[in-house]
Structure formats: structure tokens, C-alpha cells
Amino acid sequence: MTYFEAFFLALLQGFTEFLPISSSAHLILPSAVLGWPDQGLAFDVAVHVGTLAAVIIYFRKEVVSLLTAWVGSMVKKEHNKESKLAWLIILSTIPAALCGLLFKDFIEVYLRSAWVIATTTIVFGLLLWWVDKNSELVKDEYEMTWKKALFLGIAQAMAMIPGTSRSGITITAALYLGFTREAAARFSFLMSIPIITLAGSYLGLKLAMSDISINFGLLSTGVVVSFISAYICIHFFLKLISSMGMTPFVIYRLLLGAGLFAWLSFA
Template identity: 60%
Template sequence: MELTHIIWLALVQGLTEFLPVSSSAHLILVPRLLGWPDQGLDFDVAVHLGTLIAVVAYFRHDIVKLFLAWIASMKQRTMTPEARLAWGVILGTIPAGLVGLAFKDYIEVYLRSPMVIAVTTIIFGLLLWLADRRGKLERSEYSLNWQDFLVIGGAQAIALIPGTSRSGITITAGLLLGLTREAAARYSFLLSIPIIVLSGLSVTKDLVSAAVPVDWTALTTGTAIAAVSAFVCIHYFLAVINRMGMTPFVIYRLLLGIFLVIMVAG
């Protein structure tokens, strides 16, 4: 890979993984629109590892607190709000994991087209706008119950369709359940940790079985750039989300979707 391709694709991944605009769609579209060769699964794994590093680093204190509460819940049979949220991250991951195992090959073959991305970008952008307008915006992520976790987890499973946006659909579900924008984003980001790990392990398994050559310079550079850009993105997104709302991202999704429809139709 050329250095400029590595830098831009890593920035794209880092800046879009946690924004409600679909990082997978951008990783598919950017090379196609610019006429670049496909970056390959190994690079996708590397930049996703970068975003994983970013979210773990940013929420390190929360993760430690939730992990200790989770351990205590099994030892002492107590269910504090922190323990419930930790179990909620696990429970919310199950639907996407099952759907991914069942439909991964179908999605890879049939649902990575620009038209599919255009349609999902527009539809789920409008749903995000509706949730932002209609949601009560009053609950904390610690108030979520088992039914809420399953609803948001089911929404995350839908995000396996390119263009949906994992963070976008889970934030949408959180807003519809009455979470504040920041609470919906925080739970969405925590929920991303196990799913990124599972996705990375699945693709890594495919790479090992395929025995493809590895460009370690491209992978390490992409991982570092994606990690730094994602960390910055998380920080500023959480800082402004309550004031800014979801409208700017909805507008971006609509413009992107319309552009793709025109491009495909033309």
C-alpha cells in the first residue's frame, strides 16, 4: 500500500468508527471512489485494532470499574448498577455475534454494493433523526435493564449490513429508550469493545487460513493512526454531543446517500 493510502484510510476508520456514519461503508467506498486498490482484510483488521486500542484507553477507568463489579456480582451474588451494565455489555453483544456467524458470508458477497450502502445510509440516518427528536433524553446508561440491553444488542446486529453504522444504530436505539445523547454514546462505545474483538478474531482466522503475505509497516502505521484519530474523535464527540445533537450527522448521511444514488444511477 502507498503511504498516502495508509494514512487516509486509517484516518477514515479512526474518525468514523464511533461517529454515527458507518466506518465500514467509508472503508468500502473511499478506495472505490478514488480508484485505489482494495486495502485487504489484514489492513481492515489493523485499523479496527487501532480503534479498539482507542476506546479501551479512553474508557480504561470505566472498564476497570465495570470488570471489578462484574467479578463481584458472580462471587457475592450482588447486582450493582455497574455490574448490571457490565452484564449488559456482554448480553448486548450476543445478537450481533450470532447473526455475524450465520450471515457473514452472505453479507460479504451480496451487501457490500454502493446502492445497498446508499439506501441504508439514508434510512438509518432518518431513523437517527427521529430518535433524536422523539427521545426523552433523560436516562443514564446505568438505568438500562435486561430488555433494554437486548433491544440495543438486536439493533447492533442490524449494523452488520454496510452503511447502517454500528454506533449510529445503537445510539438510535438508546435514544428511543430514553437515554441522554451522552449516555447512549457511552454505552454504544462500551458495546463496541467485544464486537470489535470478535470481528477481528474472525477475520484474523480467515487470514491465517489464507496464508496471505503481510505488510507489517502498513499494518502498524495504520493501527497507530487509527488509534490516535479515534481517541480524539471519542473525546470531542462526547464533549459536544449534548449541545450539538445528531442533526449534523443526519445531514451528512443524507447527502452521502443521495450522492451514492446519483453515482450508481449515472
């Protein structure tokens, strides 16, 4: 991997991890379409670290508040809306964690293809458009219940299919349940912290147990570029989402999916 490829892939990871357009799809496409070599396990760990740092630092006040309330609910048996939300975020992580353990190898072998990405990009893009236009968007994240959190967790598990988009499917599910765009995005981003932590830890353990040589220059590029781009992405997405809605992302997904089908048909 060259430094240009590392910069480009980290930029893709950072900008697409939290937008409803699928980061996994964009990271697979350079190798599928441009013939670039796979970025490798070490680089995957690096960009996970970068995007995780971005969401934690951006939501640092919320993270501290939720962690403090969560610890208080266990140690002092004190419960409030923050502790409830923290427990619901943990609950929403369980389906994806279980699916990752059970189906990761199957998905890696059979579903990491441009055809699958093209299909899911369009299908879940249309679903996002329909939900955004037809749901009553009035609830905030503190109106979350355990049933709704579990529903969002199941949606997050579906994002293991390349092209689905973790943020896209969880925001879609939250909008369907009647949450505002801002609340849906915030809860989706907070949900990402434990699942990215688990995924990064798993990849890091695999890396530690392997004999893969590490280029720290490329890894540093991945961490820094993915962190900066993810932080910028989160900031502007939350600022603009109420006014622009989901339509621009739906249009992008439809164009991307159509372009992929055209390329696959003539390749």
C-alpha cells in the same frame, strides 16, 4: 496499497468507527468510487486493533470498574450497578455475534454495494433525526434493563448491513428508549469493546490461517493512525453531543447518500 492509501483508510476508520455515519461504508467507498484496491484482511485487523485500543484507553476507568464488578459478581456473588451494566453489555453483544456467524457470508456477497450503502445511509440517517427530535432523553446507562440491552443488541446486529453504522443504529435505539445523548453514546461505545474484540479475533484467526504476506509498515500505519483518530473522535463527540445533537450527522448522511445516488446514476 500505498502508504497514502493506508493513512487515509486508517484515518477514515478511526473517525467514522464511533460517529453515527458508518465506518464500513467509508472503507468500502474508496474501492467502489476511486477504484482503490481492497485494503485486505491484514489491514482490517490492524485498524480493528487501533480503534479497540482507543475506546479501551479512553474508557479505561469504566472498563476496569466494570471488569472488577463483573468478576466480583461471579466469584464473590457481589452485585452492584457496575456488575449489572457489565452483564447487560455482554447480553447486548450476543445478537450481533450470532448474526455474524450466520449471515456474514451472505452480507459480504449481496449487500456490500454502493447502492445498498447509499440507501441505508439515508434511511437510517432520517431515523436518527426523527428519534433525536421526538424522544424523551432523560435516562442514564445505569437505568438499562435486560430487555433494553437486548433491543440495543438487535440494533447492533443490524449494523452488519453496510451503511447502517454500528454506533449510529445503537445510539438511535438508545435515544428511542429515552436515554440521554451522552448515555446513549457511552453505552454504544462500551458495547463496541466486546464486538470489536470478537470481530478482530475472527479476522486475526483467518489471517493466521492464511498465507497472506504482511507489510508491517502498512499495518503499523493502520494501527497508529486509527488509534489516534478514533481517540480524538470519541473525546470531541462526547464533549459536543449534548449541545449539537445529531443533526450535523444526519445532514452529512443525507448529503453522502444523495451524492452516492448521483454518482451511481451517472457513472
